[in-house]
Amino acid sequence: MAIVELTNICKDYQQGKEPVRVLKNVNLTVEKGEYLAIMGPSGSGKTTLMNIIGCLDVPTSGSYTLDGQDLRDLDDDAMADVRNKHLGFVFQSFHLMPRLNALDNVALPLLYGGVSLKERRERAAEALKAVGLEDRMDFFPNQLSGGQCQRVAIARAMVGKPDLLLADEPTGALDTKAGNQIMDIFRQLSNEGMTIIMITHEPGIAACADKTYHILDGELRTDGNLVKMGGGEDEED
Ligand SMILES: Nc1ncnc2c1ncn2[C@@H]1O[C@H](COP(=O)(O)OP(=O)(O)O)[C@@H](O)[C@H]1O
Ligand SMILES: [Mg+2]
8 A cells, every 4th residue: 555645746946036846747656664765966856855755845736645645735733743643754964952862852752742751751762772772861962973863863753653754865974884774773664664765865875775766857767777876878787
Protein backbone atom coordinates (compact mmCIF):
# COMPACT_ATOMS: atom_id res chain seq x y z
CA MET A 1 0.00 0.00 0.00
CA ALA A 2 1.24 3.48 -0.86
CA ILE A 3 2.00 5.83 2.01
CA VAL A 4 2.97 8.82 -0.17
CA GLU A 5 1.27 9.66 -3.45
CA LEU A 6 2.25 12.86 -5.23
CA THR A 7 0.43 13.62 -8.46
CA ASN A 8 1.54 16.38 -10.82
CA ILE A 9 3.04 18.45 -8.02
CA CYS A 10 4.26 21.87 -9.13
CA LYS A 11 5.83 24.52 -6.94
CA ASP A 12 6.40 28.09 -8.03
CA TYR A 13 8.43 30.63 -6.12
CA GLN A 14 8.28 34.32 -6.78
CA GLN A 15 11.79 35.40 -7.73
CA GLY A 16 11.80 39.12 -8.44
CA LYS A 17 8.75 39.84 -10.59
CA GLU A 18 8.48 36.43 -12.19
CA PRO A 19 7.23 33.21 -10.67
CA VAL A 20 9.84 30.48 -11.19
CA ARG A 21 8.72 26.84 -11.39
CA VAL A 22 10.96 24.95 -8.97
CA LEU A 23 9.09 21.60 -9.07
CA LYS A 24 7.67 20.48 -12.41
CA ASN A 25 4.88 17.89 -12.45
CA VAL A 26 6.45 15.64 -9.86
CA ASN A 27 4.82 12.22 -9.60
CA LEU A 28 5.97 9.98 -6.79
CA THR A 29 4.54 6.90 -5.13
CA VAL A 30 6.25 5.52 -2.05
CA GLU A 31 5.05 2.18 -0.70
CA LYS A 32 4.96 1.41 3.00
CA GLY A 33 8.31 0.03 4.13
CA GLU A 34 10.27 1.45 1.20
CA TYR A 35 13.68 3.01 1.80
CA LEU A 36 14.17 5.58 -0.92
CA ALA A 37 16.99 8.01 -1.67
CA ILE A 38 16.45 11.12 -3.79
CA MET A 39 19.60 12.56 -5.32
CA GLY A 40 20.17 15.78 -7.15
CA PRO A 41 22.60 18.65 -7.41
CA SER A 42 22.33 21.82 -5.36
CA GLY A 43 19.32 23.92 -6.33
CA SER A 44 17.51 21.05 -8.10
CA GLY A 45 14.50 21.24 -5.76
CA LYS A 46 15.30 18.52 -3.21
CA THR A 47 14.48 20.54 -0.10
CA THR A 48 11.40 22.05 -1.74
CA LEU A 49 10.14 18.53 -2.47
CA MET A 50 10.98 17.36 1.04
CA ASN A 51 9.16 20.32 2.58
CA ILE A 52 6.04 19.43 0.62
CA ILE A 53 6.21 15.75 1.56
CA GLY A 54 6.85 16.86 5.15
CA CYS A 55 3.78 19.14 5.23
CA LEU A 56 6.03 22.12 5.93
CA ASP A 57 5.01 23.76 2.66
CA VAL A 58 2.17 23.42 0.18
CA PRO A 59 2.40 22.87 -3.57
CA THR A 60 1.22 25.46 -6.09
CA SER A 61 -0.75 22.73 -7.85
CA GLY A 62 -1.11 18.97 -7.83
CA SER A 63 -2.29 16.58 -5.17
CA TYR A 64 -0.68 14.85 -2.21
CA THR A 65 -2.16 11.87 -0.45
CA LEU A 66 -0.48 10.71 2.76
CA ASP A 67 -1.55 7.37 4.15
CA GLY A 68 -4.83 7.60 2.26
CA GLN A 69 -5.61 11.18 3.34
CA ASP A 70 -5.86 13.90 0.69
CA LEU A 71 -3.94 16.86 2.12
CA ARG A 72 -5.35 19.53 -0.15
CA ASP A 73 -7.06 22.40 1.63
CA LEU A 74 -5.87 21.51 5.13
CA ASP A 75 -5.27 24.54 7.34
CA ASP A 76 -2.04 25.11 9.29
CA ASP A 77 -3.32 23.40 12.44
CA ALA A 78 -4.42 20.33 10.52
CA MET A 79 -1.03 20.21 8.76
CA ALA A 80 0.75 20.41 12.12
CA ASP A 81 -1.41 17.57 13.33
CA VAL A 82 -0.47 15.45 10.32
CA ARG A 83 3.22 16.18 10.95
CA ASN A 84 2.97 15.21 14.61
CA LYS A 85 1.03 12.03 14.03
CA HIS A 86 2.72 10.67 10.92
CA LEU A 87 6.14 12.15 10.30
CA GLY A 88 9.62 12.13 11.77
CA PHE A 89 12.27 14.59 10.55
CA VAL A 90 16.04 14.48 10.47
CA PHE A 91 17.90 17.52 9.13
CA GLN A 92 21.49 18.13 8.09
CA SER A 93 22.07 20.50 10.99
CA PHE A 94 20.31 18.42 13.71
CA HIS A 95 18.06 21.24 15.03
CA LEU A 96 18.45 20.22 18.68
CA MET A 97 17.45 22.55 21.52
CA PRO A 98 20.77 23.74 23.02
CA ARG A 99 19.40 24.19 26.54
CA LEU A 100 17.88 20.72 26.79
CA ASN A 101 19.87 17.56 27.42
CA ALA A 102 19.64 14.59 25.06
CA LEU A 103 16.82 12.96 27.01
CA ASP A 104 14.66 16.07 27.08
CA ASN A 105 15.36 16.84 23.41
CA VAL A 106 14.04 13.41 22.50
CA ALA A 107 11.09 13.67 24.90
CA LEU A 108 10.01 17.06 23.55
CA PRO A 109 7.76 15.94 20.66
CA LEU A 110 5.70 13.83 23.09
CA LEU A 111 4.75 17.01 24.95
CA TYR A 112 2.27 17.80 22.18
CA GLY A 113 0.66 14.40 22.48
CA GLY A 114 -0.34 14.86 26.12
CA VAL A 115 1.92 12.07 27.41
CA SER A 116 2.90 12.25 31.12
CA LEU A 117 6.42 13.42 32.03
CA LYS A 118 7.33 10.00 33.39
CA GLU A 119 6.24 8.21 30.23
CA ARG A 120 7.86 10.88 28.01
CA ARG A 121 11.20 10.29 29.69
CA GLU A 122 10.82 6.50 29.61
CA ARG A 123 10.08 6.51 25.91
CA ALA A 124 12.89 8.99 25.23
CA ALA A 125 15.34 6.78 27.12
CA GLU A 126 14.22 3.79 25.06
CA ALA A 127 14.68 5.74 21.81
CA LEU A 128 18.16 6.90 22.86
CA LYS A 129 19.09 3.34 23.74
CA ALA A 130 18.06 2.24 20.26
CA VAL A 131 20.65 4.61 18.76
CA GLY A 132 23.36 3.56 21.22
CA LEU A 133 23.30 6.68 23.40
CA GLU A 134 22.09 5.24 26.69
CA ASP A 135 25.23 6.60 28.38
CA ARG A 136 24.77 10.15 27.01
CA MET A 137 21.21 10.92 28.09
CA ASP A 138 22.11 13.84 30.36
CA PHE A 139 24.61 15.39 27.94
CA PHE A 140 23.78 18.69 26.27
CA PRO A 141 24.18 19.13 22.49
CA ASN A 142 27.43 21.11 22.88
CA GLN A 143 28.88 18.15 24.81
CA LEU A 144 28.14 15.72 21.97
CA SER A 145 29.88 15.09 18.65
CA GLY A 146 28.08 15.80 15.37
CA GLY A 147 27.37 12.11 14.89
CA GLN A 148 26.00 11.81 18.42
CA CYS A 149 23.81 14.90 17.88
CA GLN A 150 22.40 13.31 14.74
CA ARG A 151 21.66 10.11 16.65
CA VAL A 152 19.78 12.20 19.25
CA ALA A 153 17.87 13.79 16.35
CA ILE A 154 17.00 10.33 14.99
CA ALA A 155 15.80 9.23 18.43
CA ARG A 156 13.66 12.39 18.59
CA ALA A 157 12.25 11.67 15.12
CA MET A 158 11.37 8.08 16.10
CA VAL A 159 10.01 8.60 19.61
CA GLY A 160 6.50 9.38 18.36
CA LYS A 161 6.51 6.19 16.27
CA PRO A 162 6.02 7.93 12.91
CA ASP A 163 4.84 6.15 9.76
CA LEU A 164 7.41 7.93 7.63
CA LEU A 165 10.93 9.18 8.33
CA LEU A 166 12.11 12.14 6.22
CA ALA A 167 15.80 12.96 6.16
CA ASP A 168 17.29 15.93 4.31
CA GLU A 169 21.05 15.42 3.88
CA PRO A 170 21.31 13.54 7.21
CA THR A 171 25.04 12.92 6.79
CA GLY A 172 25.84 16.26 5.15
CA ALA A 173 27.53 17.71 8.24
CA LEU A 174 29.27 14.49 9.33
CA ASP A 175 32.57 12.77 8.61
CA THR A 176 32.52 9.42 6.82
CA LYS A 177 32.64 7.30 9.95
CA ALA A 178 29.81 9.14 11.70
CA GLY A 179 27.86 9.15 8.43
CA ASN A 180 28.19 5.40 8.16
CA GLN A 181 26.89 4.98 11.71
CA ILE A 182 23.82 7.01 10.75
CA MET A 183 23.36 4.78 7.68
CA ASP A 184 23.59 1.69 9.91
CA ILE A 185 20.76 3.08 12.04
CA PHE A 186 18.64 3.86 8.96
CA ARG A 187 19.24 0.33 7.68
CA GLN A 188 18.09 -1.12 10.97
CA LEU A 189 14.98 1.10 11.02
CA SER A 190 14.23 0.03 7.47
CA ASN A 191 14.64 -3.63 8.39
CA GLU A 192 12.15 -3.05 11.20
CA GLY A 193 9.63 -1.79 8.62
CA MET A 194 10.05 2.01 8.74
CA THR A 195 9.39 3.91 5.52
CA ILE A 196 12.29 6.26 4.82
CA ILE A 197 12.77 9.03 2.27
CA MET A 198 16.29 10.39 2.34
CA ILE A 199 17.70 13.26 0.36
CA THR A 200 21.40 13.30 -0.37
CA HIS A 201 23.84 14.45 -3.00
CA GLU A 202 26.37 11.76 -2.06
CA PRO A 203 26.20 8.62 -4.23
CA GLY A 204 27.74 6.48 -1.47
CA ILE A 205 24.98 7.51 0.93
CA ALA A 206 22.23 7.05 -1.66
CA ALA A 207 23.56 3.52 -2.24
CA CYS A 208 22.56 2.65 1.35
CA ALA A 209 18.88 2.96 0.38
CA ASP A 210 16.95 0.28 -1.52
CA LYS A 211 16.38 2.54 -4.51
CA THR A 212 17.44 5.92 -5.78
CA TYR A 213 15.50 8.50 -7.76
CA HIS A 214 17.09 11.55 -9.33
CA ILE A 215 15.86 15.12 -9.44
CA LEU A 216 17.24 17.63 -11.88
CA ASP A 217 15.88 21.15 -12.44
CA GLY A 218 12.71 20.28 -10.57
CA GLU A 219 11.95 17.14 -12.57
CA LEU A 220 11.92 13.85 -10.72
CA ARG A 221 13.02 10.81 -12.68
CA THR A 222 11.82 7.55 -11.22
CA ASP A 223 12.64 5.41 -14.24
CA GLY A 224 16.20 4.32 -13.67
CA ASN A 225 19.31 6.24 -14.57
CA LEU A 226 18.08 8.54 -17.30
CA VAL A 227 19.28 11.55 -15.38
CA LYS A 228 22.83 11.44 -14.22
CA MET A 229 24.57 13.57 -11.66
CA GLY A 230 26.53 16.44 -13.15
CA GLY A 231 24.35 16.57 -16.25
CA GLY A 232 26.76 14.49 -18.36
CA GLU A 233 25.44 13.25 -21.69
CA ASP A 234 27.69 10.23 -21.94
CA GLU A 235 26.32 6.73 -21.57
CA GLU A 236 27.93 4.70 -18.85
CA ASP A 237 28.32 0.98 -18.96
N1 LIG B 1 11.56 30.56 -0.50
C1 LIG B 1 12.07 30.61 -1.73
N2 LIG B 1 11.84 31.68 -2.55
C2 LIG B 1 12.33 31.73 -3.80
N3 LIG B 1 13.07 30.75 -4.36
C3 LIG B 1 13.33 29.66 -3.62
C4 LIG B 1 12.85 29.52 -2.26
N4 LIG B 1 13.28 28.32 -1.79
C5 LIG B 1 13.98 27.75 -2.78
N5 LIG B 1 14.02 28.54 -3.87
C6 LIG B 1 14.68 28.21 -5.14
O1 LIG B 1 14.21 26.95 -5.58
C7 LIG B 1 15.25 26.17 -6.15
C8 LIG B 1 15.36 24.84 -5.43
O2 LIG B 1 15.76 25.04 -4.09
P1 LIG B 1 15.95 23.84 -3.07
O3 LIG B 1 14.72 23.02 -3.07
O4 LIG B 1 16.38 24.41 -1.75
O5 LIG B 1 17.14 23.03 -3.73
P2 LIG B 1 18.10 21.88 -3.16
O6 LIG B 1 17.60 21.47 -1.81
O7 LIG B 1 18.04 20.79 -4.18
O8 LIG B 1 19.47 22.49 -3.11
C9 LIG B 1 16.50 27.03 -6.06
O9 LIG B 1 16.70 27.65 -7.30
C10 LIG B 1 16.16 28.04 -4.99
O10 LIG B 1 16.85 29.23 -5.21
MG1 LIG C 1 18.50 21.36 0.06
